[in-house]
Amino acid sequence: MFTDEFWPPVWLSLRVALLSSAIVGVLGMAAAWAMTRRPFRGKSLLETVCMLPLVLPPTVVGFLLLAAFGRKSPAGRLIEAVFGAPVVFSWWAAVVASVVAAFPLVYQTVKVGFLSIDRDLEDAARSNGAGEWQVFRYITxxxxxxxxxxAYVLGFARALGEFGATLMLAGNIPGKTQTIPTAIYVAVDAGHMGMAWAWAATAVAISFLLLLLTGRHRRESR
Known part of the structure; x- marks a missing residue:
């Protein structure tokens, strides 16, 4: 069961999930801070756009990403000219798909956390001479x-389980873009239920362990 064929999707999924959660964590935190701390026109429209990937079918998200980053698109041609390789059908495509898919969950979770903070504490720090970065770092x-x-846990879990958009943008190339979800899909379709169960159990174990450690951290921080 744990053959050489088993490990590449596992390592790739972990790499994609770790990188995606790091990227989407920063993006989601920046967006949540702007939405909760800075008034500007068009905020409701922008927030709708931020939440859109959550309600769209994953294949639609993947198709839109394919249109945006495909080899014939302006962004796709620019990336290929700069880096010498296209985004589509590479493991970076899986990262892009995972970031977009996980962004609404991360953004909304961080936004709730920022809204729960007593703004008087931030204002008190500013009145004592603290700059915006100091307020953000030491108070917020x-x-x-x-x-x-x-938010980071949700981002990691969402990236680990992303399927539809990843399949559209990155494809399912064994050893290159095949993640755990796409590997399970292929294994079930081919009737290789043992491999499918092994990958599914691995994904469940990773997610369970992460949630367990997160719960322990939250209890210790109280």
Whole structure:
């Protein structure tokens, strides 16, 4: 069961999930901070756009990403000219798909954490001479730490399980773009239920362990 064929999707999924959660964590935190701390026109429209990947079918998200980053698109041609290789059908495509798919969950979770902070504490720090970066680093981030932890966990889990958009943008190339979800799909379709169960059990174990460690961290931080 744990053959040489088993490990490449596992390592690739972990690599994609770790990188995606790091990227989407920063993007989601920046977006949530702007939405909760900076008034500007068109905020409701922008928030709708931020949440859109959550309600769209994954294949639609993948198709839109394919249109945006395909080899014939302006962005796709620019990336290929700069880096010498296209985004589509590479493991970076899986990262892009996972970031887009996980962004709404991370953004909404961090936003709730920022909204729960007493703004008087931030204002008090500013009145004592603290700059915006100091307020953010020493007041906002510590008070929203639980929400940030939950957001990173959700981002990792969503990236680990992303299927539809990844299949559209990255394809299912064994050893190159095949992740755990796409590997399970192919294994079931081919009737290789043993391999499918092995990959599924691995994904469940990783997610369970992550949630267990996160729960322990939250209990210790109370």
């Amino acid at each position: 981030l510590p008070l929203a730490s639980r929400s940030l932890t939950a």
